[in-house]
Amino acid sequence: MAAAAGVAAVVLGAGVGELTAALFAPSSSPIAVVGGALIDAAPGWAKELAIAWFGTGDKAALLTGIGLVLLAVAALAGLCEARWRRSGVVALIVLGIVVAMIAPTRADAGSSSWIPAVIAGLVAASALGLLINAVPARASAESAEDPGADAEPAASRRRFLGWAGGVAVIGVLATIGGSLARAGSAVATTARQAIRLPRPVVSAPAVPAGAELDIPGLTPLITENKDFYRIDTALVVPTVDPSEWRLRIHGMVAQEVQLSWSELLALPMVETTTTISCVSNEVGGGLIGNAVWLGYPIRELLAKAQPAADADMVLSTSVDGFTAGTPLEVLTDDRNALLAIGMNGTPLPLEHGFPVRMVVPGLYGYVSATKWVTDIEVTRFDRASAYWTSRGWSARGPIKLESRIDVPREGRGVSAGQSVIAGVAWQPHTGVSGVEVQVDDGPWQRAELAPAISDDTWVQWQLPWQAEAGDHRIRCRATDADGNTQTETEAPPAPDGATGWHTIRVSVGS
Numbered sequence: 001m002a003a004a005a006g007v008a009a010v011v012l013g014a015g016v017g018e019l020t021a022a023l024f025a026p027s028s029s030p031i032a033v034v035g036g037a038l039i040d041a042a043p044g045w046a047k048e049l050a051i052a053w054f055g056t057g058d059k060a061a062l063l064t065g066i067g068l069v070l071l072a073v074a075a076l077a078g079l080c081e082a083r084w085r086r087s088g089v090v091a092l093i094v095l096g097i098v099v100a101m102i103a104p105t106r107a108d109a110g111s112s113s114w115i116p117a118v119i120a121g122l123v124a125a126s127a128l129g130l131l132i133n134a135v136p137a138r139a140s141a142e143s144a145e146d147p148g149a150d151a152e153p154a155a156s157r158r159r160f161l162g163w164a165g166g167v168a169v170i171g172v173l174a175t176i177g178g179s180l181a182r183a184g185s186a187v188a189t190t191a192r193q194a195i196r197l198p199r200p201v202v203s204a205p206a207v208p209a210g211a212e213l214d215i216p217g218l219t220p221l222i223t224e225n226k227d228f229y230r231i232d233t234a235l236v237v238p239t240v241d242p243s244e245w246r247l248r249i250h251g252m253v254a255q256e257v258q259l260s261w262s263e264l265l266a267l268p269m270v271e272t273t274t275t276i277s278c279v280s281n282e283v284g285g286g287l288i289g290n291a292v293w294l295g296y297p298i299r300e301l302l303a304k305a306q307p308a309a310d311a312d313m314v315l316s317t318s319v320d321g322f323t324a325g326t327p328l329e330v331l332t333d334d335r336n337a338l339l340a341i342g343m344n345g346t347p348l349p350l351e352h353g354f355p356v357r358m359v360v361p362g363l364y365g366y367v368s369a370t371k372w373v374t375d376i377e378v379t380r381f382d383r384a385s386a387y388w389t390s391r392g393w394s395a396r397g398p399i400k401l402e403s404r405i406d407v408p409r410e411g412r413g414v415s416a417g418q419s420v421i422a423g424v425a426w427q428p429h430t431g432v433s434g435v436e437v438q439v440d441d442g443p444w445q446r447a448e449l450a451p452a453i454s455d456d457t458w459v460q461w462q463l464p465w466q467a468e469a470g471d472h473r474i475r476c477r478a479t480d481a482d483g484n485t486q487t488e489t490e491a492p493p494a495p496d497g498a499t500g501w502h503t504i505r506v507s508v509g510s
């Protein structure tokens with residue numbers, strides 16, 4: 001019961017902490033502060049493992065983990081308090097203070113970032129001090145199990161459980177209230193709904209006839225926003241009010257450039273269709289998507305800023321402190337590297353970088369696709385190191401040539417007879433010239449390649465297949481527009497992207 005007192009007290013404290021944060025310091029919820037600090041402190045392999053195990057559920061997994069550890073700490077604090085008065089209470093206050101000290105170090109912390117954790121600690125400690133007094137003495141609790149004992153201990157036990165349960169329920173309600181308040185009060189949500197995107201002066205390239213193959217189970221050519229993979233270090237999605245958004249381009253430039261949201265909106269917008277991928281995408285994985293992006297070419301802004309001749313890198317920074325280092329030449333050549341505000345016809349969804357992000361054809365997201373971007377510094381690779389580069393990932397991250405089998409699905413049954421093998425292949429900004437498929441140890445067969453939207457997008461492919469009963473291994477490999485064929489050599493995602501041939505096993509019924 002002492003452990004239960006600890007748990008109830010901490011649930012209340014955490015809930016009040018979340019609610020206070022939602023109302024007064026949105027980015028400084030104590031749980032998010034701890035989670036964010038853990039994410040930033042985690043070594044590269046830990047992030048890789050988290051994505052390999054949980055995919056885009058990595059954040060939910062981290063929050064669950066933090067919750068479980070917190071509950072264990074809470075139970076322990078309760079037990080200590082029962083044994084050594086004030087020890088548990090003091091521990092909870094210290095815990096609150098420690099989190100309050102971490103809070104201001106987070107990139108998006110406001111001046112009151114320390115308050116929610118202090119309040120959470122004080123509330124949890126007070127609740128524990130009171131609840132522990134209501135725990136029935138051990139001897140009488142035991143005698144309550146004895147059917148002959150009088151009703152008094154059972155009543156006091158019920159009373160304790162009532163108090164502890166009530167405290168925990170209030171804590172849960174406060175947590176729910178906090179998340180509702182956060183969602184409802186987010187200026188970004190309201191502002192986003194009111195935005196009418198400007199018309200592009202250059203529209204997205206038309207989707208050529210036949211580019212979208214009509215094959216059930218094949219990934220659509222354009223990924224809908226709701227289906228687009230999401231990868232970032234932001235435990236709480238940053239909410240940026242566009243009217244307060246500013247971008248500063250500085251560093252090794254002749255002319256510093258500043259841009260507000262309304263100034264950006266007034267610039268001639270360009271639409272592109274670009275496939276972006278995460279470096280953590282395993283061979284055959286789904287951390288890749290293709291969207292129509294609306295934005296202003298970054299090369300135009302850099303032309304205004306006039307980078308110094310010896311600069312070779314652009315360090316972009318997000319409101320939440322994430323950074324990416326992009327080769328300067330990729331942002332100044334003629335490719336459509338965008339400061340994007342729109343995704344598939346809508347303003348950027350909050351989790352995809354609202355109001356402004358970068359989208360760069362040909363590079364993995366970790367070196368180019370900064371969401372919630374507010375700062376662009378022209379610098380050099382030997383002077384600056386970006387978020388993932390400091391954690392062991394390659395400084396440069398061109399997307400590697402890959403292909404994936406979508407149909408049939410690994411492990412699903414296929415019926416014998418006329419069937420089809422189909423998938424997607426990509427080498428953004430170079431283009432794909434062919435895909436070959438091998439069934440079992442048979443010859444490599446040329447798949448039919450559908451037309452691509454552009455060199456910046458993935459392409460669909462298909463191969464008719466006379467499926468014979470039995471177990472089969474199917475694999476594929478792509479060749480890019482420069483004539484390079486995908487390597488068979490298997491490499492893990494770290495440090496610069498996975499390679500190897502996507503291989504699936506299917507069993508064909510008779």
Ligand SMILES: Nc1nc2c(c(=O)[nH]1)N[C@H]1C(S)=C(S)[C@@H](COP(=O)(O)O)O[C@H]1N2
Binds near residue numbers: 318352364366
């Ligand atoms: N602010 C911020 N931007 C970020 C990241 C991040 O952690 N924080 N992650 C990058 C990575 S690793 C990838 S793969 C892409 C993913 O973009 P998406 O979530 O819109 O698909 O965003 C990039 N931009």
Ligand SMILES: [Mo]
Binds near residue numbers: 364366
């Ligand atoms: Mo990524």
